[in-house]
Amino acid sequence: MKYIMSIDQGTTSCRAVIFDKGGEIVSIAQKEFTQYYTGDGYVEHDAIEIFDTQLEVCKKAMEKLGVTAADIAAIGITNQRETTVVWDKNTGKPVCNAIVWQCRRTAPFCKNLEAQGLTQFFSSKTGLLIDPYFSATKLRWILDNVDGAREKAQAGELLFGTIDCWLIWKLSGGKCHATDYSNASRTMLFNINTLEWDNEILGLLGIPVSMMPKVVDSSGVICQTAPELFGEPIVISGCAGDQQSALFGQCCFDEGDVKNTYGTGGFLLMNTGDKVVRSKSGLLSTIAWGIGGKVTYALEGSVFIAGAVVKWLRDELKMIESAAETERLALEVEDTNGVYIVPAFVGLGAPYWDSDARGVITGLTRGANRSHIVRAALEAIAYQTCDVLAAMEKDTGSLKAIKVDGGASSNNFLMQFQADMLDRPVTRPKNVESTAFGAFLLAGLGCGYYKDIAEVTRLIGSFETFSPNIDDKKRAALLEGWAEAVQKAKSD
Numbered sequence: 001m002k003y004i005m006s007i008d009q010g011t012t013s014c015r016a017v018i019f020d021k022g023g024e025i026v027s028i029a030q031k032e033f034t035q036y037y038t039g040d041g042y043v044e045h046d047a048i049e050i051f052d053t054q055l056e057v058c059k060k061a062m063e064k065l066g067v068t069a070a071d072i073a074a075i076g077i078t079n080q081r082e083t084t085v086v087w088d089k090n091t092g093k094p095v096c097n098a099i100v101w102q103c104r105r106t107a108p109f110c111k112n113l114e115a116q117g118l119t120q121f122f123s124s125k126t127g128l129l130i131d132p133y134f135s136a137t138k139l140r141w142i143l144d145n146v147d148g149a150r151e152k153a154q155a156g157e158l159l160f161g162t163i164d165c166w167l168i169w170k171l172s173g174g175k176c177h178a179t180d181y182s183n184a185s186r187t188m189l190f191n192i193n194t195l196e197w198d199n200e201i202l203g204l205l206g207i208p209v210s211m212m213p214k215v216v217d218s219s220g221v222i223c224q225t226a227p228e229l230f231g232e233p234i235v236i237s238g239c240a241g242d243q244q245s246a247l248f249g250q251c252c253f254d255e256g257d258v259k260n261t262y263g264t265g266g267f268l269l270m271n272t273g274d275k276v277v278r279s280k281s282g283l284l285s286t287i288a289w290g291i292g293g294k295v296t297y298a299l300e301g302s303v304f305i306a307g308a309v310v311k312w313l314r315d316e317l318k319m320i321e322s323a324a325e326t327e328r329l330a331l332e333v334e335d336t337n338g339v340y341i342v343p344a345f346v347g348l349g350a351p352y353w354d355s356d357a358r359g360v361i362t363g364l365t366r367g368a369n370r371s372h373i374v375r376a377a378l379e380a381i382a383y384q385t386c387d388v389l390a391a392m393e394k395d396t397g398s399l400k401a402i403k404v405d406g407g408a409s410s411n412n413f414l415m416q417f418q419a420d421m422l423d424r425p426v427t428r429p430k431n432v433e434s435t436a437f438g439a440f441l442l443a444g445l446g447c448g449y450y451k452d453i454a455e456v457t458r459l460i461g462s463f464e465t466f467s468p469n470i471d472d473k474k475r476a477a478l479l480e481g482w483a484e485a486v487q488k489a490k491s492d
Contacts, residue, residue: 002073004443005061005234006436007054009079009163010242011100011264012311014054016061017436018072021449023459025433027065029057036097041104041346044097047085050163051170055229062230069230075171076238076443078245078435079163080264081186084138086149086211087166089159092174096146098163099138102265102304102346106137107355113137118204125191125198127276127285129353133302135162136188140205153208160211162187164239171236173226180218181290182244190215192276192287195295218244218289219446238443242435243267244288247298249438250403250429251460253453258392258399260385261435262408265349266306268388270299270396281391282351289442299395301350301388305343305359307408309377312343319370327413330375338363339376340485348489351391356491362484381408382418383482389422401425403463405434412466420470421479427463 003026008015012035018027033053036044062068082101087094099105110130113122122130132138139160143150152158161169165179184190184197189207191198197212216222218240224233240248243261247269250259255273260266269288276285277299288298310326313319320326342348344357361373393399401424408414409432419426431437441459444450 002071002449003065003067004440004449005058005072005075006439006443007058007075007077007167008242008436008439009050009054009077009167011080011102014050014057015436016054016058017433017440018061018065018067019437019440023437023440025431027061029060029064031057039105041107043100043103043346045083045100047087047094047098047166050098051167054167059230069232069234072230072234073449074235074237074443074447075225076439077164077167077236078240078242078439079167079183081162081183081241081243082133082135083163084135084142084160085163085166086139086142086158086160088152088157089174090157092170095149095152095158096142099141101133103138104132104346104355106132106141107347109137109140110355122188122201125193125201126188127185127192128188129282129284130188131353132355133304133349134186134188136201136205139207143206153211156208156210158211159213160207161213164241165213168222168236168239171225171229172223176223178214178216178222180216180239181287181295182218182240184215185287186241192285192297217291217293217446219291219442221446235447236443237446238439238441240289240438240442243269243300244298245438245442246405246434247271247288247438248441249434249436250405251457252403253457257403259403259405259434262306262381262404262406262414263435264306264308266303266381266385266388268301268385268392270392272297272299277395279391279395281394282353283388283391283395284350291445299392301391303384303388304346304349306381306384307406308345309341309343309380310408312345313374313377319374323407326374326378327411329371330378330413332371333375336363336376336379337368337372338365339368339372340481341373341376341380342485342489343377343380344489348486350388352486352490354490354492357489360485360489362488378411378414379417381414382421383479385418386421386479399424401427404428405432407432415466416469419466419468421475423468423475425468426466428466429460430462430464
């Protein structure tokens with residue numbers, strides 16, 4: 001039996017997940033890597049460390065299963081999006097640390113672009129708002145601030161890529177400089193109408209087109225790994241940004257299908273089919289995936305801090321030792337005792353898009369204890385999802401049910417509270433690893449492991465449904481308290 005290995009390169013850890021033909025996970029390995037907080041709102045990663053860690057967990061997952069490269073039919077890649085790497089194509093060394101999607105260092109430059117009246121210019125071409133979140137201004141910052149970078153870039157010596165592109169380049173031994181449609185659409189440099197890098201935007205930002213990778217389908221053979229990495233080459237035949245991969249992994253193949261992923265951030269995506277839906281409510285138009293030369297679009301709401309607030313409780317506040325504790329602690333109290341946490345550690349994403357917002361804890365009294373604060377942190381994840389869903393409904397009409405996935409979706413308290421606040425069912429698959437599962441499906445279709453969408457749809461297992469169980473008056477009061485807390489966090 002041949003297997004497919006998903007590379008799931010996230011914001012805080014690298015994972016390798018091996019699936020069998022029935023879509024079951026047969027081996028998994030995971031390892032966290034270093035987060036660098038080098039200034040106010042600055043977040044960086046070491047791209048070399050990411051590759052080394054990713055390669056290590058791939059080998060470990062294979063070793064645990066007792067398989068070799070000959071047993072792996074293909075590799076699928078899914079990744080943290082927007083994070084920006086620039087490297088020397090001759091030495092293979094990054095010119096500086098990767099600038100992470102959460103990093104807000106380019107906020108002043110973005111404000112300057114907005115002041116020039118360029119919001120519509122960028123939105124009409126890329127589907128995105130002008131924001132430090134995306135790759136474009138991060139790349140511009142590197143060219144402007146790293147010694148010699150601009151000169152090298154203009155001489156054709158530097159390459160740009162998001163993390164998928166960096167991994168493909170490294171895994172192929174420097175032979176393939178490529179990204180897929182979904183990741184390209186997150187850079188603020190890609191024209192989602194013409195499906196090519198936009199020369200006007202590149203010119204405006206002073207970015208040489210020679211730095212840009214080739215854009216390929218999300219499903220289909222991209223390249224092979226260098227023989228020395230795994231003993232013999234393995235085909236890479238699937239690639240998608242983590243949120244689009246989760247949309248695919250939840251089998252949201254029909255127009256109007258919606259999923260929400262609770263990872264480091266929170267991401268609500270709707271499949272909008274073959275048309276770009278332009279939001280009037282602070283959401284993003286993006287590409288879900290490209291298959292067979294045809295792209296599927298999506299509408300997206302991005303929350304910057306979701307599961308990361310739990311990591312903050314663990315690492316900075318030392319309130320918990322593991323994420324698993326949060327459910328028990330939240331259930332020890334009936335409510336938050338009036339406490340709200342707005343985790344705007346790196347600003348607020350959709351639908352507010354406030355780079356200068358900062359986190360707040362409101363409603364503290366002498367009676368507030370650890371359990372109240374932990375519960376408030378979990379509730380904040382759900383409240384932010386409510387804000388995005390409300391914006392999505394303004395753009396598209398009423399949504400019936402939401403499919404959920406990601407690490408924090410395994411928290412039953414959070415999922416029940418989410419259903420209560422949304423006033424609609426929340427359905428969670430038996431396997432919440434939808435991001436890795438999506439990469440598996442894309443790779444499986446891309447290498448001929450599966451013949452079509454109908455075949456992979458049958459792999460989806462059972463779902464668990466959380467139904468609303470709260471009265472309208474109480475829901476309205478809780479949401480009103482959240483709205484007041486958000487106002488305190490906003491910069492204006």
